[in-house]
Amino acid sequence: MTNSGTTQRVSVIGLGAMGAALAQALLRGGHRVTVWNRTPAKAEALVGDGAVLAATAADAMAASDLVILCVLDDAAVREHLEPAAERLRGRTVVNLTTTTPEQARSLGAWAGGNGIDLIDGGIMAVPAMIGGPRAFVLYSGATAAFERYREVLGLFGRAEWAGADFGAAAMYDLAILGGMYSMFAGFQQGGRMVRTTGGTATHLATLMAPFLQAMAGLFGQYALGIDDPASYVPEQSADFTVGALRTIATAADESGTASELFEVLLKTVPGI
Ligand SMILES: NC(=O)c1ccc[n+]([C@@H]2O[C@H](COP(=O)([O-])OP(=O)(O)OC[C@H]3O[C@@H](n4cnc5c(N)ncnc54)[C@H](OP(=O)(O)O)[C@@H]3O)[C@@H](O)[C@H]2O)c1
Structure with missing residues (x-):
């Protein structure tokens, strides 16, 4: 639950070392967490802690207004976001996958064209630091959406705003x-x-x-x-x-x- 006591529905796509740590932080924060990973076995511990495992990435995206991606690279992000554009309309996507600033800008333009609020992020921590006092995450892109979800994102570490340019956090x-x-x-x-x-x-x-x-x-x-x-x-x-x-x-x-x-x-x- 956030400081203001609001439980949010949040989906996490990608449960590698970092995605799993992000999902754990959201569960610790009291949120309703839906997860998906290409290799489903990696979701077992999270499901044991209360997460719901979606059958497909698109199902996970449809389950929450706030969708967080933490996969290998930009290609993997595109592979899962683009076919789900219609389902994502009106939702907020936070991409915490490491990409270049130009990739983030290109994704921001795509999201804008599909009615999706995109926040791009850069995690300044290793998985064990997530939720701890030395972790911080840089964000840029959709400003109003960032303000709306600032408290939830603060569960990962200090949420540091880098600006409205989608590429700013990556830079x-x-x-x-x-x-x-x-x-x-x-x-x-x-x-x-x-x-x-x-x-x-x-x-x-x-x-x-x-x-x-x-x-x-x-x-x-x-x-x-x-x-x-x-x-x-x-x-x-x-x-x-x-x-x-x-x-x-x-x-x-x-x-x-x-x-x-x-x-x-x-x-x-x-x-x-
Ligand atoms: N670990 C860190 O210290 C750290 C710090 C800052 C930022 N990051 C960033 O966080 C992101 C994830 O890192 P990680 O440490 O979690 O890496 P990881 O443990 O190697 O996990 C990679 C994740 O990406 C998924 N994936 C790869 N290709 C995919 C595809 N084509 N479709 C769907 N899923 C795919 C993997 O799924 P499978 O499980 O099915 O293979 C796995 O969930 C990276 O962009 C990394 O740069 C990591």
Whole structure:
């Protein structure tokens, strides 16, 4: 049940690791949950907890005003939504499948043309975090529908609105993941480097993690340089950053662990 005490009918299509966690959160929230999965056996635990298993994806979509999809990719989303367009008219579809912003926009245009309110979402959590304090989910698209279902969606984690552009949630999602993968690439390279002087990646991890957490506090300053470059006065000059990256690249060379990572980073320094 939501804070305001309203029990909603919600359908969840796709019961992989993430879809199952979303359906569990809805059941814990007291909602009437209908589920469907291509492999029905994955619904067993949820049915034991009170979910209703629909015979087909279309039946699941017809059972609720709020339909949540969490399947593998955009192709799987299309495969199930498009044949059900008529049944979905007037309903709200929340697509929590990871897609590109353009795929989300294209799906938004299709939904609009069929009288369906589409909200696209990007989940910033692993399944075990769903419903916990560190999970958040980005949403964009149909604004009024998002406000209507905000409380229900809040059961998954903090519901963060990214804007009316259907592609906005996916863009923030992928931007954050891009930052994460860049960080992991730096750690991989650093781990190889310290091992050449008798160190270990394990020791490096204990040193690098708190340092990078502190450095993340500078994002706000860097953001000004991107959002409003004309009024931005950088704390660290481009020349300083280029010099630091060249020194790091030389150290990687000397250690025999050179990779293209620092050459790529040199190309990203603003003003160079
Ligand atoms: N897991 C995470 O940490 C995480 C985090 C953020 C976002 N996500 C996103 O959440 C989505 C689901 O991820 P997951 O972790 O749940 O993956 P998963 O455990 O591999 O499950 C994939 C799901 O997609 C279904 N599926 C695949 N192709 C299908 C098709 N053609 N028609 C119908 N169903 C199909 C699978 O059905 P079967 O059971 O029949 O194979 C299963 O329910 C992905 O887009 C992923 O990027 C996941």
